[in-house]
Amino acid sequence: MTQNHPKFRREPAEHRRDALVLATLALIAEQGVRGATVRAIADRANVSQGMIRYHFSSKEDLISAAYAHHMSHMTNLTAAPNVPDGASAKVRLAAFVEAGLTSPVVDPGSVSLWASFLNKVREDARMRQIHEQTYHDFRDRLEALIADALNEAKITTTPPQLRHLAIACNAVIDGLWMEGGALPSAFQPGELPEIGLQSVGAIIGVELQDTGSQ
Amino acid sequence: MTQNHPKFRREPAEHRRDALVLATLALIAEQGVRGATVRAIADRANVSQGMIRYHFSSKEDLISAAYAHHMSHMTNLTAAPNVPDGASAKVRLAAFVEAGLTSPVVDPGSVSLWASFLNKVREDARMRQIHEQTYHDFRDRLEALIADALNEAKITTTPPQLRHLAIACNAVIDGLWMEGGALPSAFQPGELPEIGLQSVGAIIGVELQDTGSQ
DNA sequence: TCCGTAACTATGCAAGCGTATAATTAAAAA
DNA sequence: TTTTTAATTATACGCTTGCATAGTTACGGA
Structure with a gap:
């Protein structure tokens, strides 16, 4: 089984940041702050949880942006x-x-x-x-x-x-x-x-x- | 050292419930929801943390009462x-x-x-x-x-x-x-x-x- | 005075949290 | 093609959380 499709795609930083912000907003709106964990946010944005700390200095930073x-x-x-x-x-x-x-x-x-x-x-x-x-x-x-x-x-x-x-x-x-x-x-x-x-x-x-x- | 003073006092249930509710309100007002953990609440009310589950069916229950x-x-x-x-x-x-x-x-x-x-x-x-x-x-x-x-x-x-x-x-x-x-x-x-x-x-x-x- | 019991404490556990770090890998540069 | 590098994943660590449970103790009724 030769997998041709790559495991992930590289995106411009701004695009990723936006996706994470949007995922954060959706989660808080639906489930409140409790639901907006780094894992849930990354999941919703279809990225690994490491991306949050890569594109934002902390989770608080992401929350501020959102x-x-x-x-x-x-x-x-x-x-x-x-x-x-x-x-x-x-x-x-x-x-x-x-x-x-x-x-x-x-x-x-x-x-x-x-x-x-x-x-x-x-x-x-x-x-x-x-x-x-x-x-x-x-x-x-x-x-x-x-x-x-x-x-x-x-x-x-x-x-x-x-x-x-x-x-x-x-x-x-x-x-x-x-x-x-x-x-x-x-x-x-x-x-x-x-x-x-x-x-x-x-x-x-x-x-x-x-x-x-x- | 003969300790005359008891380690704790028994209080009427309502009194304890009130104390826990007040402690909860004070903590949330001062530090937000994050600060209102079972340990912090119990501490503020001068009781052990087991009291929350003894007098309320869950932390959520205490929050509702508060x-x-x-x-x-x-x-x-x-x-x-x-x-x-x-x-x-x-x-x-x-x-x-x-x-x-x-x-x-x-x-x-x-x-x-x-x-x-x-x-x-x-x-x-x-x-x-x-x-x-x-x-x-x-x-x-x-x-x-x-x-x-x-x-x-x-x-x-x-x-x-x-x-x-x-x-x-x-x-x-x-x-x-x-x-x-x-x-x-x-x-x-x-x-x-x-x-x-x-x-x-x-x-x-x-x-x-x-x-x-x- | 001595139980009985319910109020209370002490301790531990499993789960989930944010964060750190090392290993991968897509994609541009050479 | 090969090299480089930065975007991305994978994994694990230490800490805190709410909750369970077993043990302790104040205190009223016998």
């Missing part, structure tokens, strides 16, 4: 909804809120993933930095949208007021997202984005409507 | 603020919001604790039941306060509307609580309750004021 990947992915999903060119600020804000409160952003695995990471944020400085970075990134985008919407509605605000509005709206979105992911059966389909639009609208004083983009 | 304890504790802290008898519904609602957004409810350890448990909620049915129970309990109290405040302000709502308002206000509180705990340095003292009062007020359409009870 966290950064997941958070930026979620921010991107929320921040880049399908909105026509030249849409009004109000519509863009509404689309942002809706995108953050529907699938695939709202998802049990996604929330579980986020909660798993939150624990490590307290211990690990690198994780904390990623956390702060992502949080502020998300909130800044939201603040810019709110500023545009208020401007459009000819409502004037001071910077501190604007900041408070952004924090508040961010909290509503985060809270609804969390509850929707942690308790999927407690809400009807479409209920979360509806409540989100009403609440954000009430907070900033501009009525937001369903963009119908879902 | 979760239930923590959640009901937090709900009680939020729901029973120091408010004068015969206060208006508006004031009671404001006190509720404020209590949920100040120390000791807002606290890094508390959020870390909650996040640690959230992971287990997905896997374990018992944990899920505790989670749902606590969530609905908290939200129902909030909904009752909102109903009173609206009634007082002569604003009429339908039950579904009221439900939505409660979900939204709950989300703001949860979101702010979470961010305050996860990123303590990002907010000034008193900023969180202030934003909470403004937002909840805006959502239900009743202006809420600082109760000054802090």
Whole structure:
């Protein structure tokens, strides 16, 4: 039996790193942190477990990379909804809120993933930095949208007021997202984005409507 | 050396269970789930590690008990603020919001604790039941306060509307609580309750004021 | 005062963990 | 082709984990 096929293939480092990160995220989402052992991760990525220490300096390092990947992915999903060119600020804000409160952003695995990471944020400085970075990134985008919407509605605000509005709206979105992911059966389909639009609208004083983009 | 003092004391089962639960909570709050090993827990509670399996059927069982304890504790802290008898519904609602957004409810350890448990909620049915129970309990109290405040302000709502308002206000509180705990340095003292009062007020359409009870 | 028993401790075990290291091998360079 | 080297696997080590089990001891009832 002459085996022609090689036992493994060499891949570019970045490709392997990505595969390991993706495997890590999938495992944590499905089984929680406990399920994400080096053996399970390597298995899921179809490599031997040595690859983790070859491509990352430690398992913690891989976890950090996975966290950064997941958070930026979620921010991107929320921040880049399908909105026509030249849409009004109000519509863009509404689309942002809706995108953050529907699938695939709202998802049990996604929330579980986020909660798993939150624990490590307290211990690990690198994780904390990623956390702060992502949080502020998300909130800044939201603040810019709110500023545009208020401007459009000819409502004037001071910077501190604007900041408070952004924090508040961010909290509503985060809270609804969390509850929707942690308790999927407690809400009807479409209920979360509806409540989100009403609440954000009430907070900033501009009525937001369903963009119908879902 | 005649040792008069006994090597250990016998305690009522409930007392020991409480001590183990408290030790578990303290450890998870300080060091995350990783730090809460049977040995560390027993050590903190000043008993041998066999006590965990003696008083609980497994470590998981202890964790569940700790979760239930923590959640009901937090709900009680939020729901029973120091408010004068015969206060208006508006004031009671404001006190509720404020209590949920100040120390000791807002606290890094508390959020870390909650996040640690959230992971287990997905896997374990018992944990899920505790989670749902606590969530609905908290939200129902909030909904009752909102109903009173609206009634007082002569604003009429339908039950579904009221439900939505409660979900939204709950989300703001949860979101702010979470961010305050996860990123303590990002907010000034008193900023969180202030934003909470403004937002909840805006959502239900009743202006809420600082109760000054802090 | 002396049992009886249930609360409690001490000790050990098997499994799983992250990590280290040496042996392989695919694939580019010569 | 042969050589080189870096990507990859294979294997093992030391440590920690939750759990089991046998032995010990406080303490109320006889």
